[in-house]
Amino acid sequence: MQIEYIWIVLAVVLLLLELWAINIVLRSTGGWETKGLWVVVLVFVPLLGLIAWAMFGPKREMAQQRKS
Template sequence: MQLEYVWIGLAVVVLLLELWAINAVLRSTSGWETKGLWLIILIFVPLLGLIAWAMFGPKREMPEQGKH
């Protein structure tokens, strides 16, 4: 396998993750200021933006487990 194909594959994976993160930001219930800030970070700093969004971005609410 040539090294160029590995880089192309990694670029495609990062692009798909970017699109998924942008979609998640747009569908979130946060205010437009927060959404806009995350979109700017994700678009202009793709890899670091993905890492930051994964660490500090909006979290999904976990369903409460039933109490016995």
């Protein structure tokens, strides 16, 4: 397998993860300001934004949903 194919596969995986994260953000119960900020971060800083969202984004909401 050539090295170019590996980069293409990694780019496609990153794109799919980004689209999944944006979908989760837009379906969340947070305010529009929070949603907009996360979408901007995810779009303009893809890899670091995805890592930050995974660390700080959904865990608070999931914990609140479990309590209800």
